[in-house]
Amino acid sequence: MARCSLRSTPRSLPTSITKRRTAKPGLRRALSTASPVTSTSTPTPTRTTSRSNAGSVGGVRQEPLTLLHKTSKLLPQVSEFSSASLRNGVGLKTESWEKILVNVYEDLSSVAPRPIRLAVYGVDESSGSEDFVTALLSNPLASSPAQAQVLKDRWAQNPSDLLTISYGLDAFAGGSNIELPAPYLQQFPAPAELLEFRSPRPSFSDNGFPISPTVLSKLFEADIPIILCNPLVSSLQSVLSTPLPTNTIVVIVSTPSQPLNLDKLLAHVPKHSPKPKLLVTDPKRASDAIGLLQSGSASSSVVQRFQDAFNSSNVSAVSRALESILHTQPDPTSNSLRSAHNTLRVRLALARLQDALVYCQASLSEIKYYLNAAFCDASRLNDRVEEVRAKVQLDFLGPTLAPRSSTPVTKPRQNEVIESVRITEAQMKDVMSRFSWWKMVIRVDEVTTLIAAALQRTWCPELERKLLVHTGELHSIQTELTRASFDLLSKHRVLPTNVLRNTLLQREISPQHRLTTNILTAPIYARKSQIIEYPTTRLHVTAQRTVIGMAGGVVGGAGIGWVGWMGWLVGSGEGLFASLGMTMEPATAMGVGALTAVASIRWAVGRWEKGKRKWWEDWRRIGDGLDRDLRVC
Known part of the structure; x- marks a missing residue:
């Protein structure tokens, strides 16, 4: 029997524990400085067999290192937008993932042996993790009794919440580190190290989180987490709905006779998370059996019991599950023990990489879910805005198209704008019909003014009055839709909407956003000004040119008639025209003059009417x- 000694004075820790306490370089710096060929820190071999083994190990680990490099770049980008899980208490922070990836890098780049990390965590005090x-x-x-006493009193003198139990030749308890000559830690392909968490108080589980973020981070750093849960005290569904690492074993503390549907329980595992292995055990019964055997009596009946x-x-069953996870097929051409250690380390490192990629996939799926939910809510709000816009246009402006000329059974509703423009057109026709050519000649410089x-009197006064009445109702609708927009942003706080919120706030306080009477009536004034500025001005210019042309024709005709009349008076009219190279009798000259004057007047009348027709064409285009x-306004 191995000699056991219980000491209270601290002594030097094992080499494996000391190495883990050394400062670890940053993952990005380590990946950037490691070359593709020298990524494994093996010493220079002196034999051919050692050189071939090191080369094979480096070749096997090169692809995992490449995967680690890509994962380390992807993880920060995904973590930037995956804050929902952190708020819900079921996710890991970026710092925790960086620490996990640093451990993966050490496993892939180093051939120094390290123990397998087994983590045991009880969800509550009744889960029996100590047993x-x-x-x-x-x-x-x-x-020996001393070894049994160290194992029994391991939590008595330890104020921390974590114990590290490793293999040692002598039983030793030094703070949170314990060494035991336990054969169980040596029965696997590589030496094992057990991390035991103190069972939490019931006050923590009352918050609805079965596993705290700190403990969850430690479980992800371990190689094989073992979680114990008593379904009579804690919710097993809550434990399984938490994203757990690969190779997790969930121990259900219950008697084997209790019926449990394991497949139904596994349905609570998140979609992208690996499913843990469920085992039903009774740790209290096993601990009592060991205590019975250690009581001193070693009779056959006691051993049988x-x-x-x-x-x-x-x-x-837990030991069998651990053996199935840690089972490796060593390379027969190399050192079997070293090959098994290397293969196991690479496989466990790949399991941590798988956890990181599963986290990225779950985070992206979660972000996609929130984006789809936000898109659906935004689409519903957009449909509501379109519905309100169509309703407002129909209630305030009427249907888009004018009603048909046929007389239906019920009188259809008129288009308010078209009807108002039609009334204005009828009033303006009276004005324009009274504005004959001779009035134009008299008041040629007042065409635009008249x-x-x-237009100021007749241009859509009734429509303008209706729009002014509806201003208050439209302002209420605008306020309601603005509030709905900000409520939508508040509903989806998970998504980064600060830029959109800032844009909406700027638009809300901008002068263009405030609904006033001038905004609604601006199109009416703009179209009226357009009629005055362009068609009316062009009609004014046409009137001036018409008057000038008519005056020139009348004066010219009067001049020809006057020359003929003067020649008739003096009897030398032919002589006057002869001096101009023309042969015309005085009577003919007076007739030509009168005809020229009349033709000029007729031309002026036609030119004025043509100008008014063009004015009406522009009127209809502007009215449409x-x-x-x-409707756009």
């Missing part, structure tokens, strides 16, 4: 655009 660890590490047939109780507890004054402007 479970005692049942795993106890050796009742070979251990121990075997029956320990086998009924089903704790050995038409503008008539008024309806479009108001």
